[in-house]
Amino acid sequence: MSCSKPIRVLLTGAAGQIAYSLIPLICKGDVFGTNQLVILHLLDIPMMKKVLDGVVCEIQDCTYPLVHDVIATVDEEEAFKSIDAAFLVGAMPRKQGMERKDLLSANVKIFASQGKALANHSNPNVKVLVVGNPANTNALICAHFAAPKIPSCNITAMTRLDQNRATGQLALQHKVPVSSIKDVFIWGNHSSTQFPDISRAKSNGQPLSFNGHDDAFIEMIQKRGATVINLRGLSSAMSAAKAAGDHMRDWWCGTADMVSMGVLSDGNKYGVPEGLVYSFPCTVSDRQWKIVNDLPLDDTAKSKLEITSKELQEEKNEAMAATQGNL
Numbered sequence: 001m002s003c004s005k006p007i008r009v010l011l012t013g014a015a016g017q018i019a020y021s022l023i024p025l026i027c028k029g030d031v032f033g034t035n036q037l038v039i040l041h042l043l044d045i046p047m048m049k050k051v052l053d054g055v056v057c058e059i060q061d062c063t064y065p066l067v068h069d070v071i072a073t074v075d076e077e078e079a080f081k082s083i084d085a086a087f088l089v090g091a092m093p094r095k096q097g098m099e100r101k102d103l104l105s106a107n108v109k110i111f112a113s114q115g116k117a118l119a120n121h122s123n124p125n126v127k128v129l130v131v132g133n134p135a136n137t138n139a140l141i142c143a144h145f146a147a148p149k150i151p152s153c154n155i156t157a158m159t160r161l162d163q164n165r166a167t168g169q170l171a172l173q174h175k176v177p178v179s180s181i182k183d184v185f186i187w188g189n190h191s192s193t194q195f196p197d198i199s200r201a202k203s204n205g206q207p208l209s210f211n212g213h214d215d216a217f218i219e220m221i222q223k224r225g226a227t228v229i230n231l232r233g234l235s236s237a238m239s240a241a242k243a244a245g246d247h248m249r250d251w252w253c254g255t256a257d258m259v260s261m262g263v264l265s266d267g268n269k270y271g272v273p274e275g276l277v278y279s280f281p282c283t284v285s286d287r288q289w290k291i292v293n294d295l296p297l298d299d300t301a302k303s304k305l306e307i308t309s310k311e312l313q314e315e316k317n318e319a320m321a322a323t324q325g326n327l
Contacts, residue, residue: 006037006068008083008123012114013090014042014072015051017234018131021241022087023055027064031245032085032252034066042072043079044090080117083126085252087244088114088142091132093235104137104315105322111138112323115145118155127251127287128155131244135159135190136262136277137315141323143264143277153289156251157262159194159279161236161243162186165224166196169217176203185281186260187270187301188308189315194279195304196221200295213300255284258292269293270305276312 009026011019019042025031026038040059044052056072073079080086092106111130118126128150130139139157146155163186171178180203187195196218201208220227228236250259258281267274269291281292297305 003035003037003066006039007032007085008039008041008081010041010043010079010083010086010088012043012079012086012088013132015044015048015055016089017237018089018240018244019087020055021238022089022244023059024062025241025245027059027062027067029066031249037066037068039069040067040071041079041081041083042070043076044074046074049074076113076117077121080114080121083122085248086118086122086126086128087131087248088128088138089131089244091138093133104134104319107132107134107138108141108319108322111142112145115142115147115150118142118146119149122150124149126150126154127248129244129248129251130155130157130262131240133190134315136279136312137319139262140264140275140277140316141319144320152264155264156247156289157190157277157279158240158244158247159186159190159260159262160247161240162190162194162196162221162224162279163260164239164243164246166198166217166221169220170198170201170208171203174203174208180204181208182257185258186279187305188279189312190262190279191308191311192222193308193311194222195301195308197301199298199301213298213304218304251284251287251289254286255282258283261289263289263291270295270297271302272305272309273313276309276316278309278312 013019052072056070059070135157139155143152143155167181167184168178171181182202183200184198199210225236260279261282262277262279265272265276265278272278282289
């Protein structure tokens with residue numbers, strides 16, 4: 001097997017559940033390609049170092065041919081040094097009694113620090129996917145502190161999990177293979193205000209029946225994460241890892257279809273204000289994403305885009321206020 005020069009791939013929160021499912025996908029070549037060697041950079045907090053060392057043991061025991069080296073560390077500078085791609089999975093989880101502003105304030109510190117680490121230590125062309133929630137606003141903060149060295153277009157947020165959820169449920173409803181379904185995507189925030197849009201969904205190229213936006217279906221996707229927590233007692237991990245791999249694979253290798261990506265709005269598309277990290281239907285070529293423009297939207301869709309825009313603007317305002325005097 002002829003392999004290309006190794007790339008350096010960072011996972012933060014590397015001792016956690018999502019990373020535990022994501023690491024094998026990367027190591028097997030499902031993300032960056034089956035001929036792409038990788039040097040894994042694994043970062044977690046000091047109290048998780050023992051668990052992180054156990055993860056390294058398992059990677060070694062798997063004998064992945066594509067794994068050139070593994071760097072496991074609790075040092076941010078070492079973790080971010082010369083990386084080519086990053087999955088920012090680690091974030092402060094919301095705890096009982098914690099208000100949203102408290103969660104935003106805690107994550108501002110994490111993602112501001114990581115934005116600075118990207119600027120100070122990483123490859124300028126690094127592709128960064130923010131998975132840790134609130135993903136859209138965490139990506140915005142990260143991009144703010146990574147600038148100007150790291151272009152804002154190189155930092156995106158994951159809404160592919162929501163797209164996959166909607167696609168899967170649509171396949172079940174219509175009794176068709178999930179692989180046959182295209183043109184399902186997510187608008188806005190990775191939150192309960194997101195808008196899963198199935199109005200253009202097709203199976204094997206043929207439009208699926210659509211009789212208007214179904215509030216029950218929309219709510220089911222919006223609350224799918226809560227459903228998993230209620231059933232498992234834990235948040236989505238396997239599906240989140242799969243979605244992160246899907247997002248990065250399409251960004252790295254290109255797309256044939258529209259996919260959902262949380263990207264920075266320039267204020268010129270679909271009435272979304274400038275400066276929000278917002279999920280749009282995108283295509284990717286040469287590792288550059290492009291928002292698909294001029295898709296017609298009915299009045300219901302427009303109102304739902306406005307609702308999720310408003311929430312993201314509120315999050316942005318709170319997060320930026322939290323940066324003042326705290327960093």
